[in-house]
Amino acid sequence: MSRVRVHNFSISLDGFGTGEGQSAEEPFGHAGQRLHEWFFETRTFRAMTGQPGGGTGVDDAVAGEWNTGIGAEIMGRNKFGPQRGPWEDHEWKGWWGPNPPFHTPVFVMTRHPRPSVEMEGGTIFHFVDATPQEVLRRAREAAGDLDVRIGGGPAIVRAFLEADLVDHLHLVVVPIVLGRGVRLWDGLEGIEQRFRVESVTTPGGVTHVTFTRP
C-alpha cells in the first residue's frame, strides 16, 4: 500500500507551524520567512523555484525527499491561498505561478468546492469538501502505486495525524519562539508512541525529526 508522507514541515520551538495574521503579503503571518530560511538555502528549494545554486548538505538531502515517489498531494485551503469563506475570485490559482512545483493532482480541502483548475506541468487542483479519510481515498486513487503527500498547513497535518493516517512525518524544528499562530500538536498527546522517532541537527541550526510508522 502506498504511504502517506509529510515533508519539510517546519515548526518553532513552541510548536507553531505558521504565525498569526496570514495574508497575501505574509503567507506565514508574523513568522515571515523565519520558519523556512533553512529551506531557502537548499538546492532543492532553488530548483523548485527556478533558481540556480543552493546548498547540497544534509538539509538539502532531507529536503529533496519531498517529491520522490509522490503521486498526489493533499493540502489545506490556507496553503492554497489567502482567501477565506466563499470564493470571490476564481482567478486565484495558488501561490506558485502557471507551473506549480507539484506536477501531480493536488486535493485542496475546503468547505467551498469550485471547479478543478488545470495548470502547466501536470498539476491539477481539485477542491474537495470531505473527511481526511475520503480525501485520502481519492488522492490514493489518483496516485496509483505512488505515495500521497500531506502538504500542510498545520491544521491539515494535525487532522491527518489525529486520524492516524500518516506513515512518515518529517518535521524541522527551528529554534525560534513564535508565541502565536497555529499549533501543530494540539490534541496529539502521546502520538510519538505510534512511531519510530529519529532526530538530527544540522550546522544550519535546525533539527530534523522524523516520525516513521514501524
Add this chain to the structure above:
Amino acid sequence: MSRVRVHNFSISLDGFGTGEGQSAEEPFGHAGQRLHEWFFETRTFRAMTGQPGGGTGVDDAVAGEWNTGIGAEIMGRNKFGPQRGPWEDHEWKGWWGPNPPFHTPVFVMTRHPRPSVEMEGGTIFHFVDATPQEVLRRAREAAGDLDVRIGGGPAIVRAFLEADLVDHLHLVVVPIVLGRGVRLWDGLEGIEQRFRVESVTTPGGVTHVTFTRP
C-alpha cells in the same frame, strides 16, 4: 559579574516543562519520567544520586555542567515539594533526602515564607516571597563570585527569562508530545533574538539547545 544559568531543563516537542497532575508520587505529573530518561542514563545523574556507572558521552558532558561554578540556586516551590498553599508540614525538606545534591544556599520562591532549613553537605533552603530581581539579588550575594542557577520548574524559568535575567539557558528537547502540563514558552515570543543559539542532537535522541547571551 556572575552569570545566571539554567541547566538540563527538559521540554517536550510541544513545549511542556512538566506534565499535568503533579503529586508526591508523580513530581512531573502525567509526564512521569519521560522528560528525564536521557538524564538518568548519565554518569552525572548517577553520581548525584549515589549510584555507580552511567554514560559518559555528550549527554553526560553537557549534563555535568549543571554544578560547575555555581554558588546558589533559585527554585520554585513546586520543585521543592508537592504541597500548595500555606505550609502544613514543616517536616518536608525537599525530595532529595538529608544531603541534597546542591551543596549551596537554595532560594525557594514562595508566597508562604517559613524558617530556613539547613541540610547536610552545605545545602540551606531559604524561603522567599519576592520578585525575581530581588531573589536574584539575594542569591548573588550568597553566591559571591560564583554563578547562580535557576533550577526550575517551568514557571520559574519562564519568569526569569521574561525579566531578561538569564545569561545561559540549556534546554533538552525530548521528542514526545505531552499535550498538557506547564508550558515553558508562553509570553516569550521572539526571545531567541537576545541569544546566540546552538543545537546538537545526541544518539539518545534528544536535542540539546543552548541560548547564550552574546
